[in-house]
Amino acid sequence: MPEEESIPYFKRALELGINFFDTADIYSIGVSEEITGRALKSLAKRDEIVIATKVFASMKDKPNSKGLSRKHIMESIDASLKRLGTEYVDLYQIHRWDNETPIEETMEALHDLVRSGKVLYIGASTMSAWQFSKAQHIAKERGFTQFVSMQNHYNLIYREEEREMNPQCLDMGVGLIPWSPLARGLLGGGYKPGQNKVEGVTSRATSDPYTQKLYGNTVNVDFPVIERASELAIKKNCSTAQISLAWLLNKPGVAAPIIGATKMKYLEEAVAALDIKLSPEEMKFLEEPYKPHFSTTII
Numbered sequence: 001m002p003e004e005e006s007i008p009y010f011k012r013a014l015e016l017g018i019n020f021f022d023t024a025d026i027y028s029i030g031v032s033e034e035i036t037g038r039a040l041k042s043l044a045k046r047d048e049i050v051i052a053t054k055v056f057a058s059m060k061d062k063p064n065s066k067g068l069s070r071k072h073i074m075e076s077i078d079a080s081l082k083r084l085g086t087e088y089v090d091l092y093q094i095h096r097w098d099n100e101t102p103i104e105e106t107m108e109a110l111h112d113l114v115r116s117g118k119v120l121y122i123g124a125s126t127m128s129a130w131q132f133s134k135a136q137h138i139a140k141e142r143g144f145t146q147f148v149s150m151q152n153h154y155n156l157i158y159r160e161e162e163r164e165m166n167p168q169c170l171d172m173g174v175g176l177i178p179w180s181p182l183a184r185g186l187l188g189g190g191y192k193p194g195q196n197k198v199e200g201v202t203s204r205a206t207s208d209p210y211t212q213k214l215y216g217n218t219v220n221v222d223f224p225v226i227e228r229a230s231e232l233a234i235k236k237n238c239s240t241a242q243i244s245l246a247w248l249l250n251k252p253g254v255a256a257p258i259i260g261a262t263k264m265k266y267l268e269e270a271v272a273a274l275d276i277k278l279s280p281e282e283m284k285f286l287e288e289p290y291k292p293h294f295s296t297t298i299i
Helices: 003-015 027-043 070-084 103-116 129-142 165-172 183-188 210-236 240-249 264-275 280-287
Strands: 020-022 050-055 089-094 119-125 147-151 191-193 198-200
Touching (some): 070 103, 089 103, 103 129, 183 210, 183 240, 210 280, 240 280
Parallel strands (some): 089 119
């Protein structure tokens, strides 16, 4: 979407009461941060919004340009702040776990960013529960800043996080801000079942190969869940996407699902999902067909 077409979405989001905007340095190789920064600077007061971004991925094909080393973190935050046009980031998240850097080095570097005022809070995303626990333990043991949020892969058709990560975050008082709450469109009508794959029916869906990596191998067990959501949506006179978001908002620990929209009605429908109440019986109805997912490709 061209920048000028995106501005009305920021404006409408603010009108609807949305104050939390999540991006990452790797999204469109920095362009997402630039557009987000310019839009919010022109439309909102800095102290009334929360800006979140992430660090980990490689921004260029050069040594030291990726991961969670002190060098990469320190250089990345300065680059993100410049692109966002702000003096600080409210929430700075590690996008992935880094097997090549000691977590002690990472947590100390993040702590130093908080002490410097460039970052107010830190968060994590997409890792094993034991890894998150280790990072939190190191931070607590050494007096470093601890993570306050977990942006994990969690939705109605992918609930593996309920086994360990979600209960652990609840125990630690860490908020959940799930990514892909609509399963990259599967829970919003963007796909139909194919022969052992998902077939896109929207422009976003047909141009998104990552969906195949996440859900292509589980399509046969996922669609019965989607059908339950569609059935309940008809009864409640709303969309399948709204039912899926309402389900997620009813789950313990979930603070704010990370949504995206390329049509204004989808943004407005997502916010309206806050008013949809699901009974325990309806929650059970949605969850009954779920089958375990033993492997999911995460990059």
